[in-house]
Amino acid sequence: MSDNTSALKALVRGALEEIAKEKGQDPASLGELHFERPKQENHGDWATNAAMQNCKLLGCKPRDLAEDIVRRIGSDKHIRRVEVAGPGFINFYLSNLWMGDIVRDVLAAGGDYGRVDLGKGRKAQVEFVSANPTGPLHVGHGRGAAVGDVTGNILAFAGWNVEKEYYVNDAGLQMNILGRSAQSRYFELLGHPEKFPFPEESYKGHYIYDIAQEVVDARGEEFLDQPLEESLPFFRTYAAGRILEQIKDELGEFGVTFDSFFSEKSLYDRNLVPAAVQTLKERGHLYEQDEALWFRSTEYGDDKDRVLMRSNGVPTYFTSDIAYHKEKFDRGFERVIDVWGADHHGYVPRMKAAIEALGYDPKKFTILLIQFVNLLRDGEQVKMSTRSGQFVELQEVVREVGVDAARYYFLMRRSDSHLDFDLELAKSQSADNPVYYVQYAHARLCSILQKAAEKGIAVPGVSAFDPDAIATPEEKRLFTKLAQFPDEVGRAAADLEPHRIVNYVHELAGDFHSYYNNGSRILEESGAFRDSHLLMVAAIRTVIANALHLLGISAPEKM
Helix, strand or coil, X not given: CCCHHHHHHHHHHHHHHHHHHHCCCCHHHCCCXXXXXXXCHHHCCEEECHHHHHHHHHCCCHHHHHHHHHHHXXXXXXXXXXXXXXXXXXXXXXXXXXXXXXXXXXXXXXXXXXXXXXXXXXXXXXXXXXXXXXCCCEHHHHHHXXXXXXXXXXXXXXXXXXXXXXXXXXXXXXXXXXXXXXXXXXXXXXXXXXXXXXXXXXXXXXXXXXXXXXXXXXXXXXXXXXXXXXXXXXXXXXXXXXXXXXXXXXXXXXXXXXXXXXXXXHHHHCCHHHHHHHHHHHCCCEEXXXXXXXXXXXXXXXXXXXXXXXXXXXXXHHHHHHHHXXXXXXXXXXXXXXXXXXXXXXXXXXXXXXXXHCCCCHHHEEEEEECCEEEEEXXXXXXXXXXXXXXCEHHHHHHHHCHHHHHHHHHCCCXXXXXXXXXXXXXXXXXXXXXXXXXXXXXXXXXXXXXXXXXXXXXXXXXXXXXXHCXXXXXXXXXXXXXXXXXXXXXXXXXXXXXXXXXXXXXXXXXXXXXXXXXXCHHHCCHHHXXXXXXXXXXXXXHHHHHHHHCCCCCCCCX
């Protein structure tokens, strides 16, 4: 009974299903069972309101149903006693045996402890960052990168076959603006700014000078006398390619890698855009008006219909997005997740409408919105603007506070909530810095085991674990927390909430620090007490390391 809530749920559900069948009810109609830790420890280890939840369906008074459930559960060596309380709560008091199961399962599974099989090998795709290759990544992109990367990690740990993808917006107006920006700086560096004055609509960061200088160094004056429109394709392609290389390097430094980079331009090269339009047309979702082609997105909850083909025959950005998402589902993904900036929230209804209109299950498509990051330096917010060039690059922040701190801070809150990123706190080595707090717990655990080894004391086999040696409420709380990890992974995967793992590991670290600071003296003891507590320490260390690994954060042995 290492995963004690799952085991208890199975017992209670089994009893409820027996009762349902006897009363002629379909067991499948029973509600999902919920267990929680009682606020007062003398009320047991776990409690459920299953009787109150299902009493109406089964035609019973809640307390009578609770007592019937308890009778049917019978005896179990892991359960010390079961009580019915109040109007129908069922309180479970566990024996200490389950703690031995926890130690055995954690140490036997090692780095795999916490894995669940929700995905059952089905294909899932997480598409994130996907910033236009028009400039370096800023801290806002960093939050999306962390959320997308860890969402993929958690889904994979939960049994999904995950592919992480970056959608490269290498077609359209922004690419032309980028090309002209580099082109103008090229002429400026060669001393001929009059040939192409810097456009008002342009990218002004110093990186544009760097790109232009590379062209000067490699190609000299080759483009000086060429017509502007003739050399523009080179500058557009070269600038976008160099920036994409830089983005890949920055993300790699941040611990983020992708399985694939999907080119928007390839949609047009493969004629996938007109194919998607044709699919919608055949399904009766398009109409013509004012010489433009419209999608009836209002039929699926959008606030207005959307133009797919302008009157001049040029497709909108939305059209290529529809083609891209059709291509995703055609690749066989059974769960498609997009990570977007919160400024795209208005785009969500039309994209969901398109998915459904194409004939795909809308429940298989999820958009995670990433709220803005307020980067604080000396107590003041730093504003960011890609066009003006006045922005703080992700790489700058990562190099200042470190990869671990940057990733942890980006993941601390729900992705759809605003985030204040305090640079000074992120760099501090104190308990007030949450990433330091968690990593220090892991280092402390490693230190205990290292000191034991130095004294010639080895961590024993799990058969040496004596549950009766674990006596204090603080110790039992630690074991309960270890048992919850698989469930936390499952919830984080089901709800796409990576911050749940951050919250979990912070609470586990806090429980351990509290236990340690209250005078733990494991190595001063002997026999079953010392052996059992060394096994406990090894188990806690494993789970903290597993959680940090999911977050892409290191688990240092010394600090």
